[in-house]
Amino acid sequence: MSIWVLRGLRDGVVTTRWPGKPDEYADSWRGPATVRQDALNAVDAGIERLCPAGAIEAFDRLRVDQGRCILCGRCVAVRPDLFTWSSGATGPAATAVTRQALVVPEEPETDAAVEAARAALAARTAALRRSVHVRHVDAGSDGSEEWEIQALLGPVYDIHRLGVFFTASPRHADVLLVTGAGTVGMTGPLRTTYEGMPDPRVVIAAGTDAVSGGLLGDRLTGVDGAVPVDVWVPGSPPSPFEILTALLVATGMLAGGREGVPR
Amino acid sequence: MTITSTEPSVAALWKALAARVARGERFAGLSAGRSDDAVTLTACMARPGEVDSLEAELPPGAVSYPALTPVIGAAFWYERVIHDQTGVVPEGHPRLAPLIKPGDPEEHALPRHVAGYGMFTIPHGPVRSGVFESMEYLVETPGEAIPHLNMRIFYKHRGIAARFTGMTVSDGVLLAERAEGIASVAHALAYCHAAEAIAGCEVPREAALVRVVHAELERIANHLDVAMRLADAAGLAVATARFALHKERVLRLVSRLCGSRFGRGLVVPGGVSAFPQRPADFLPMLDKLERQVTADEEQLMGTSSFLDRLRGTGPLAPARALEHGALGPVGKASGYADDARLTRPYDAYGLLGTEPVRQHSGADAMARLQVRIDEVAQAFHLIRQALSDLPERQRPVPRAPCEPADGRAVGWAEAPQGEVLYDVTVSGGRVARCQPRSASFHNLVLMHEVFAGDILTDFPFIEASFGLSVAGAAL
Numbered sequence: 001m002s003i004w005v006l007r008g009l010r011d012g013v014v015t016t017r018w019p020g021k022p023d024e025y026a027d028s029w030r031g032p033a034t035v036r037q038d039a040l041n042a043v044d045a046g047i048e049r050l051c052p053a054g055a056i057e058a059f060d061r062l063r064v065d066q067g068r069c070i071l072c073g074r075c076v077a078v079r080p081d082l083f084t085w086s087s088g089a090t091g092p093a094a095t096a097v098t099r100q101a102l103v104v105p106e107e108p109e110t111d112a113a114v115e116a117a118r119a120a121l122a123a124r125t126a127a128l129r130r131s132v133h134v135r136h137v138d139a140g141s142d143g144s145e146e147w148e149i150q151a152l153l154g155p156v157y158d159i160h161r162l163g164v165f166f167t168a169s170p171r172h173a174d175v176l177l178v179t180g181a182g183t184v185g186m187t188g189p190l191r192t193t194y195e196g197m198p199d200p201r202v203v204i205a206a207g208t209d210a211v212s213g214g215l216l217g218d219r220l221t222g223v224d225g226a227v228p229v230d231v232w233v234p235g236s237p238p239s240p241f242e243i244l245t246a247l248l249v250a251t252g253m254l255a256g257g258r259e260g261v262p263r
Numbered sequence: 264m265t266i267t268s269t270e271p272s273v274a275a276l277w278k279a280l281a282a283r284v285a286r287g288e289r290f291a292g293l294s295a296g297r298s299d300d301a302v303t304l305t306a307c308m309a310r311p312g313e314v315d316s317l318e319a320e321l322p323p324g325a326v327s328y329p330a331l332t333p334v335i336g337a338a339f340w341y342e343r344v345i346h347d348q349t350g351v352v353p354e355g356h357p358r359l360a361p362l363i364k365p366g367d368p369e370e371h372a373l374p375r376h377v378a379g380y381g382m383f384t385i386p387h388g389p390v391r392s393g394v395f396e397s398m399e400y401l402v403e404t405p406g407e408a409i410p411h412l413n414m415r416i417f418y419k420h421r422g423i424a425a426r427f428t429g430m431t432v433s434d435g436v437l438l439a440e441r442a443e444g445i446a447s448v449a450h451a452l453a454y455c456h457a458a459e460a461i462a463g464c465e466v467p468r469e470a471a472l473v474r475v476v477h478a479e480l481e482r483i484a485n486h487l488d489v490a491m492r493l494a495d496a497a498g499l500a501v502a503t504a505r506f507a508l509h510k511e512r513v514l515r516l517v518s519r520l521c522g523s524r525f526g527r528g529l530v531v532p533g534g535v536s537a538f539p540q541r542p543a544d545f546l547p548m549l550d551k552l553e554r555q556v557t558a559d560e561e562q563l564m565g566t567s568s569f570l571d572r573l574r575g576t577g578p579l580a581p582a583r584a585l586e587h588g589a590l591g592p593v594g595k596a597s598g599y600a601d602d603a604r605l606t607r608p609y610d611a612y613g614l615l616g617t618e619p620v621r622q623h624s625g626a627d628a629m630a631r632l633q634v635r636i637d638e639v640a641q642a643f644h645l646i647r648q649a650l651s652d653l654p655e656r657q658r659p660v661p662r663a664p665c666e667p668a669d670g671r672a673v674g675w676a677e678a679p680q681g682e683v684l685y686d687v688t689v690s691g692g693r694v695a696r697c698q699p700r701s702a703s704f705h706n707l708v709l710m711h712e713v714f715a716g717d718i719l720t721d722f723p724f725i726e727a728s729f730g731l732s733v734a735g736a737a738l
Binding site: 003004005007008010011014025030052053070071072073077135136137138139140141142143144145146147148149150151153154155156166168180181183184185186189190192193209214215216218219220236237239 | 390392393394396418420421423426431434437438441443444445447502504507508514515522523524525527536555559562566733
């Protein structure tokens with residue numbers, strides 16, 4: 001048995017130092033698609049049809065709804081002049097505190113809404129900060145999101161170092177971390193879990209499926225109908241860093257959300 | 264070539280299936296499709312080299328048909344799904360409770376199967392402790408033993424099969440990747456094999472090799488995940504952390520190669536979407552990873568407190584594995600090995616000379632872990648072989664034109680959980696019908712039968728040793 005102790009020491013410290021120090025893997029991460037800076041005003045007829053998930057909008061100007069983006073990369077491959085990947089998994093752009101803020105480039109009027117949402121969230125979570133307990137609920141995911149959340153408990157991300165713990169009971173939970181497109185069968189159990197949590201409580205929708213239903217969006221539209229979502233995380237699935245960012249934003253450890261600056 | 268035959272009646276179809284099973288073929292799935300007023304039943308039969316689909320149409324307006332389950336027991340869950348989806352009743356089915364359709368929410372205490380003094384039911388799920396996919400186990404127990412177990416998977420039913428209808432063939436692969444997220448590559452492969460068979464297109468050799476690299480990396484990640492969960496169940500903190508570390512390293516290797524940690528967006532009909540961006544130190548990294556994984560596996564298989572929990576736990580009798588056609592590591596551990604990579608080779612597996620893994624006869628959780636350990640070693644070998652045949656850089660991207668117009672085919676691939684099947688019909692360049700069948704669905708029903716003599720504390724070991732995904736089972 002003691003040999004396991006030695007084995008555990010074998011690779012030294014493998015844990016990321018983020019958010020204290022930058023992390024190379026997080027910074028090189030390929031996020032959802034976005035519109036190129038030099039293509040903001042390009043509007044091609046029928047460009048919306050390029051996206052199988054319906055994430056491209058082109059009413060007056062070109063926009064990508066990253067809450068619908070499934071990261072298939074088709075837009076970037078077919079029209080590299082218009083679209084590109086967003087980069088990095090940990091910056092303020094990795095999560096949003098309003099659904100509308102996931103549509104890039106953002107409308108000017110969403111700035112005020114984002115500011116208000118962030119202030120409301122901060123007021124609610126002022127008491128959490130140093131010790132946060134998370135309850136995860138799968139509301140119809142494809143299974144990969146659970147892997148990425150599980151990874152947070154592993155040695156590489158090790159969220160215990162940040163005072164974040166997973167809990168079995170919703171009674172002990174501050175944060176509800178929801179994955180999946182919001183299936184009919186899970187609506188009741190999800191709602192019951194939410195209602196079992198004490199105030200203040202924060203809900204994170206993790207992944208494009210949870211945000212909008214993703215490819216299943218014609219019938220399943222995410223989890224916001226069942227529980228009020230506070231923090232939105234795009235990605236199919238979101239990387240562990242993106243989920244970690246959302247947890248820190250949700251609990252006021254990072255003043256993130258779009259346009260925010262790490263505190 | 265796939266044989267697609269239409270039988271005049273359901274009775275004739277069952278007769279044909281029974282005759283094929285008697286010849287040693289494997290029952291691989293049953294599904295129903297409804298068009299206008301007619302319900303068509305389609306069965307898949309796996310034989311060396313091919314998967315055939317046989318179908319029969321019910322008489323117009325028919326509301327029932329004689330059940331297949333009394334003839335072929337493996338159809339048990341398939342017919343429950345058919346009942347949920349179409350409302351048609353399989354007459355003579357032993358237990359026609361809803362499986363993927365939400366039942367009555369108030370009906371928590373299902374009629375118990377086992378009666379006796381002190382018997383009670385533990386409802387476990389759908390929101391479970393820890394990070395798990397949602398499903399509910401109803402454990403009937405007198406306190407320690409588990410004489411009966413019920414599973415409810417409908418919570419996660421997303422209607423994947425219905426969503427395929429009307430998608431373009433190239434969009435369909437994106438949905439296939441999300442049918443069972445932890446086996447994205449295998450599902451994409453099975454779907455694409457069907458599309459390629461319809462279009463009659465030949466995948467370029469380089470693309471076939473790239474596909475093998477990603478399919479095998481996915482297998483390693485899944486098997487490491489099972490090892491991690493087993494170690495966690497036994498309370499081995501360091502072993503859990505070690506296997507979590509290795510798994511994370513595999514996912515990072517995959518993301519280095521293609522940008523996604525799950526190999527998504529890579530497999531497309533006709534080939535692959537991009538040539539892997541192999542970093543210069545990829546092979547040394549792979550070698551180092553294999554050394555570390557192997558060393559930790561050896562250590563794990565030498566930790567007696569761990570092995571004591573696995574030995575004899577969750578036994579699946581070889582006769583049952585054969586009768587049911589148990590897939591993947593679950594079948595292999597019980598002496599029934601029908602590995603699609605060997606018996607129906609696809610992509611570059613035929614070229615690379617894939618060998619069957621060692622026979623294990625234990626039929627318990629330990630044998631299942633041993634099969635996975637052998638498969639991990641084999642996967643590393645296959646990846647290295649495939650990479651040695653691939654150039655460092657490749658232009659243009661290896662992809663054959665693949666635009667199927669009309670037709671039908673069954674595609675398959677060996678996921679880490681076992682064989683994945685896609686029965687795809689294309690009409691006018693769009694998917695008219697697509698019926699995915701994961702190994703998770705086919706194998707999960709066997710969990711009913713493996714608790715002989717095992718107690719509540721064995722539960723996490725048995726569940727982890729099956730290594731299945733609820734998303735893939737409920738679809």
